[in-house]
Amino acid sequence: MRTIIFLLVKEFKQIFRNKPMLVIIFMLPIIQLLILANAASYEVRNIRFAAIDADQTPYSRELVSKFRASAQFDFIAMYPSEKMGKEAVQQGTVDVVLHIPQNFERDLQKEKKSQLLVTINAINGSAAAVENIYVTSIIKDFNKTVQVALRNAADTAQKPKEVIAIPLFWFNPELDYTTFMVPGILVLLVTMVALFLAGMNIVREKELGTLEQINVTPIKKHEFIIGKLTPFWILGIAELMVGLVIAKIAFDIPMVGHPGLLFLFASVYLLVVLGIGLYISNFTETQQQAMFLAWFFAVIFILMSGLFTPIESMPVWAQVLTEFNPVKYFVEVIRMVMLKGSSLKDITPQLVKLGLYALVINALAVWSYKKVS
């Protein structure tokens, strides 16, 4: 125990003496948070829209004007021919082209149906999907207007029974993406600090040769590891604290649940991430190697965490892989607690899984840490 205290004192002195590093540890995540929270969004805006109106009737003009009125679409031009529309998409000057065929109005009135052609630039697949939804919703809206008009003109007796779904968005009623993203980004920041700093720290001592000096002392493996990981565990918690305060002040992110739950979860989560960092440091000789390995895991963990893309839309094998992704659990839990107000009981499954994970990875790390080569 006493040995651990000597180690802790030493680590903290070294950390706080390294002023530039301290700034990096605390300032960079804050800047990241401010940038990412504002930039990372699924929302697609300023969609460049053009139309080809081959019908030139009140109906077709009504449809185009609905697009022009929409907040998501920027009206670029009316093209006289389909060829020009294609060229515009080809050149990338337009994202969505609506093509209204001849006899659009006549077909609607006589046959009660008509067809429209929509061309969407789908180089960015997810943006295209969102654009498709916007387009569909505007056309639906147009349908309603038309139906009312047609019905009035025709027989009022034959009322079609319509089923309307009214979506109720729980936990984030305005579908505010900042609210959705900021908690997840907080997870990233905490992860980075723990994964990189702890691993690098040990490999750095390897490079300097001081680790050899430590290995020649009768220090116990677990003492050394606890002494090495605790400071970064504390830094990780501090980082989360700072991040939560900023989330509240700068973005007014709600905290429906109990913040204590987050810290409880974070304390287990950090054990996992620190264990992974330590494990990496055991198999690398230089900070460069460790950095690349840590990045390898960081990128996979982050992109497969459900932070940017929903896990439900991944292929089955990938979903199975995400079971081993600690970042996924924390992203889930932080959103549950902050936005939904989940209780300890709600997050217990994740907590248990992560607890087991921490146990296994740290056992592996301690086992693979060799004082003797």
Added chain:
Amino acid sequence: MKNDPAIHVENLTKMFGDFTAVNSISFQVGKGEVFGFLGANGAGKTTAMKMLIGISKPTSGQARVAGFNVRTHAEEVKNSIGYMSQKFSLYNDLTIKENIVFFGGIYGLPKSVLKEKTQALVDELGLHDHADALVRSLPLGWKQKVAFSVALLHNPKIIFLDEPTGGVDPITRRQFWEMIYREASKGVTIFVTTHYMDEAEYCDRVSIMVEGNIEALDTPNKLKERYQVGSMNEVFLKLARNIE
């Protein structure tokens, strides 16, 4: 047990894949002896030393250090030895005092002893003005003297020095060897590697390692006699040349 040698090595071997870094070496070092462990770069000195201090497992053979088997009781060995490595092994971003407290602390020295030792060490090395300076800011010679003193904090029976005077000026080297002798006179066994042949002359006995084998082991005088040369430098050159 009282007359046990400080270091007892028998057929100690270390292989890295097909390469034999240390080839079945055997020797003994008596208590209080200053033992010079010489050899060209890559001869296997550091590898052999790492096995003796318990941070590298022997491929085969036996070694007992301070009465403990390095293979089975490495941690007990570590309690009885001090080690100062080729690379500078104090923390540059801690002060002299902080280094002393840290290393003394992990060897389990009580607080009062730590305080006493710190004071004694600072007095002895005349570092009053620098005790609170970061080690980084000290000249290399001073750093090495502090590192040596730190390696002695827990009163080890044997001290291993891996090229302790590399890159240090002649005056400091002289002072360093005075410190070594002072410890040897207290009964501490010194195991030292060096590339300076004048330093080899200071040793009680010297072994010369060539390509993983110990080619010669005796007092400097006897070695010079056997090879009929006037200095250790010539002994070393003769042995190294024979191999080529």
